[in-house]
Amino acid sequence: MPDLTSQLRAMADETAGRSRPIPADQLIGRGDRLRRGAVIRRAIAGAGAAGLVAAAVLAGTAGGAATGNGAVTAGGPASSRVLTLTATGREPDGTISLSVRYRDVARDRVKVLSVRYSGHCRVPASSFALAFVVRPVGGPTVGFSFVTPRGNPARFSGTLSRRFVRIINGKSGSMDSGISLSLQLDRPHRAPHVRKQALLTTGVVLDSLTY
Amino acid sequence: MDREEFTNFYAAAFGRLVGQLYAMTGDEAEAQDAVQEAFIRAWAHRSRIDKAGAPEAWVRVTAWRIAASRWRRARRGSALAALGPRPEQVDGPGPDRVAFIAALRKVPAEQRRALVLFHLCDLTVEQIATETGAPAGTVKARLARGRAVLAPYLTAEQSATPAR
Numbered sequence: 001m002p003d004l005t006s007q008l009r010a011m012a013d014e015t016a017g018r019s020r021p022i023p024a025d026q027l028i029g030r031g032d033r034l035r036r037g038a039v040i041r042r043a044i045a046g047a048g049a050a051g052l053v054a055a056a057v058l059a060g061t062a063g064g065a066a067t068g069n070g071a072v073t074a075g076g077p078a079s080s081r082v083l084t085l086t087a088t089g090r091e092p093d094g095t096i097s098l099s100v101r102y103r104d105v106a107r108d109r110v111k112v113l114s115v116r117y118s119g120h121c122r123v124p125a126s127s128f129a130l131a132f133v134v135r136p137v138g139g140p141t142v143g144f145s146f147v148t149p150r151g152n153p154a155r156f157s158g159t160l161s162r163r164f165v166r167i168i169n170g171k172s173g174s175m176d177s178g179i180s181l182s183l184q185l186d187r188p189h190r191a192p193h194v195r196k197q198a199l200l201t202t203g204v205v206l207d208s209l210t211y
Numbered sequence: 212m213d214r215e216e217f218t219n220f221y222a223a224a225f226g227r228l229v230g231q232l233y234a235m236t237g238d239e240a241e242a243q244d245a246v247q248e249a250f251i252r253a254w255a256h257r258s259r260i261d262k263a264g265a266p267e268a269w270v271r272v273t274a275w276r277i278a279a280s281r282w283r284r285a286r287r288g289s290a291l292a293a294l295g296p297r298p299e300q301v302d303g304p305g306p307d308r309v310a311f312i313a314a315l316r317k318v319p320a321e322q323r324r325a326l327v328l329f330h331l332c333d334l335t336v337e338q339i340a341t342e343t344g345a346p347a348g349t350v351k352a353r354l355a356r357g358r359a360v361l362a363p364y365l366t367a368e369q370s371a372t373p374a375r
Contacts, residue, residue, distance in 0.1 A: 017226065024218040024222065034252065
């Protein structure tokens with residue numbers, strides 16, 4: 001009678017020979033979706049704590065891809081790609097879009113280059129305020145900015161100031177990936193009250209795609 | 212671990228890990244599903260694996276947890292999800308193998324796991340203790356009890372106390 005080691009080895013070898021792994025590309029794709037799903041869940045959990053109801057994390061391949069209510073485009077060498085991440089929140093009261101252009105500088109490090117926003121609101125009001133909130137996913141708010149759209153309050157668009165973009169990136173010029181940027185529209189209020197009465201919200205999570 | 216490294220690791224280790232998990236679980240399809248799911252998680256959390264080192268051990272532990280979790284769900288009556296391709300029809304094992312597999316299934320899961328890690332994965336008692344989270348004494352006890360169940364199917368030298 002063979003010993004235990006050889007019995008186990010023979011059994012395992014037979015099983016290994018019969019195993020049918022799915023193609024690596026398919027497996028990696030499922031892993032990527034799993035990772036995105038986990039980030040989205042963390043983002044939604046974090047956003048919910050702050051009173052934000054929409055957050056999207058989007059990641060894709062070079063050349064562009066669309067997922068959910070937003071899209072990401074990427075270009076340049078894989079080691080330092082510039083990505084544009086967009087997310088749109090649609091509500092009966094209107095639409096709000098956030099577009100973040102950032103550089104994937106290293107593993108788990110990203111640098112925000114520019115932030116654009118646009119949208120329209122059907123709620124009648126003489127003016128609106130836009131609250132821009134920066135926070136690690138699931139973490140506390142690390143920065144915020146308020147913008148009052150000029151011109152027609154029903155339709156707004158603009159770019160976040162370079163100064164605030166520099167603040168987001170911090171002294172090192174880049175920040176940890178996984179940070180969420182969210183934007184919400186409301187009637188003008190003092191800062192502490194804005195979140196409670198948001199009319200429109202949207203958000204993105206900046207994820208490093210460099211590994 | 213970049214995409215190419217991971218692909219090579221997946222190609223090299225998948226079959227081996229399925230064999231190990233099969234010996235631990237006694238269910239070939241379940242072993243393949245659990246290992247596949249563990250590799251998916253490994254890719255999703257590859258930065259964590261890079262920090263921890265020993266990716267094969269990480270996948271094996273994760274696959275074991277997935278399989279154990281499914282047992283618990285199965286015991287509660289939940290349907291098992293079919294995640295990947297099932298093995299095709301194959302020739303049946305010989306009578307000795309059938310008897311051995313039947314005996315192996317009588318060994319409690321943690322004892323079977325310890326036996327597989329010791330005899331198939333060539334881990335020491337200390338390494339098994341680290342991987343399973345059990346004290347070394349417990350691992351030795353599991354090995355001894357597992358061997359006792361399998362004694363009728365083993366040669367005499369296999370019933371000795373582990374020396375590693």
